[in-house]
Amino acid sequence: MTETKKRAAAWGEALRxxxxxxxxxxxxxxxxQLLVATILSAQCTxxxxxxxxxxxxxxxxxxxxxxxxxxxxxxxxxxxxGFFRNKAKALIGAAGMIARDFEGEVPRGMDELLRLPxxxxxxxxxxxxxxxxxxxxxxxxxxxxRLARRMGLTKENDPAKVEADLMRLFPxxxxxxxxxxxxxxxxxxxxxxxxxxxxxxxxxxxxKVGVPERAGSRS
DNA sequence: ATCCCGAGGG
DNA sequence: CCCTCTGGAT
Numbered sequence: 001m002t003e004t005k006k007r008a009a010a011w012g013e014a015l016r017x018x019x020x021x022x023x024x025x026x027x028x029x030x031x032x033q034l035l036v037a038t039i040l041s042a043q044c045t046x047x048x049x050x051x052x053x054x055x056x057x058x059x060x061x062x063x064x065x066x067x068x069x070x071x072x073x074x075x076x077x078x079x080x081x082g083f084f085r086n087k088a089k090a091l092i093g094a095a096g097m098i099a100r101d102f103e104g105e106v107p108r109g110m111d112e113l114l115r116l117p118x119x120x121x122x123x124x125x126x127x128x129x130x131x132x133x134x135x136x137x138x139x140x141x142x143x144x145x146r147l148a149r150r151m152g153l154t155k156e157n158d159p160a161k162v163e164a165d166l167m168r169l170f171p172x173x174x175x176x177x178x179x180x181x182x183x184x185x186x187x188x189x190x191x192x193x194x195x196x197x198x199x200x201x202x203x204x205x206x207x208k209v210g211v212p213e214r215a216g217s218r219s
Numbered sequence: 220a221t222c223c224c225g226a227g228g229g
Numbered sequence: 230c231c232c233t234c235t236g237g238a239t
Contacts, residue, residue: 026235042236048226049235082225086237120237141235159236183235192233193229 004153007205008169011151014202015181022180024130026050031106031131032098033057036066038126039090039118044081052078060095063104067096090118110136121160129176138166139179143186150190152207 001009025046028034036056040049056077060066066074074088081087094116098106106127107113113124122141129135138144140159144166148154154165170178189196203209 024235038235039237041234043224043234044226044236045234080225082234083223083236084225086223090237118237122236126235139235142233143235179235187235 005169007151008153010205011153011202012170012174012178014205015178015185018201019181019184022177022184024126024180027053028131029057031127032063032095034131035094035106035116035119035123035127036091038123039094040078040081040087042083042087044083048081052080063095063098063106067092067099087118093117094119106131108132108134121163125163125179129179133176135172135175138163138170138175140166141179141183142192143183144179146192147182147186147190150195150206150208 024034026034026037026041027050028037033053037046037049037053040052056066056074059077060069069092071088071092074091075084078084078087078091097116098104102112107116108128110121110124110128113119113127114121121137122139125135125137125139128137129139140148140163145157145159145162148162148166149157153169154162156162156165166178167175185202186192189200189202197203197206197209200206200209
């Protein structure tokens with residue numbers, strides 16, 4: 001086992017103890033609902049998403065019914081989540097494509113999911129891992145990327161490269177829960193701006209504790 | 220690299 | 230006023 005892989009295993013174990021219950025915090029009951037909620041979650045808190053989705057899911061029970069909505073009406077319903085024009089257009093486009101090309105069912109594979117407007121690897125990984133239980137990759141959002149770098153598990157900045165490193169370092173069965181734990185830790189402790197390194201229960205593993213954010217990062 | 224975009228915190 | 234929040238498309 002490589003040195004980095006050993007450190008990854010140590011992080012995985014520590015995260016499991018610190019966040020045993022970590023899971024998806026978006027509210028959903030079907031794969032389609034999770035897809036919608038995940039598209040809405042871009043640059044927005046999951047809590048805010050959970051405030052707008054109940055009314056939306058009540059009005060649109062199928063992809064076809066969402067695709068048939070007037071974009072203006074949809075924009076009003078999701079306004080609070082930000083980026084509402086882009087998101088409304090993506091949702092209507094994705095719902096229409098699912099209705100027409102996939103017989104009304106959210107596709108179960110990465111390649112198909114990536115054809116949907118507003119869906120890239122992050123969103124596809126969320127749906128595959130959390131709705132279908134068939135992860136093809138690791139969810140890399142702003143939290144996962146930041147923590148993987150701080151933890152010394154990658155030096156990449158490109159989310160796709162971070163994902164490749166994490167896939168190499170962790171067994172497939174841990175990919176879904178790993179992302180949830182990193183996100184939980186990233187929100188509560190290892191925040192972007194002022195991480196609570198002083199009270200962090202994982203600090204003993206961390207190469208960045210006490211190291212100023214930018215010092216020596218460029219050579 | 221830049222744009223889309225609201226809401227809440229410091 | 231600044232920044233950040235489970236991104237994606239151009």
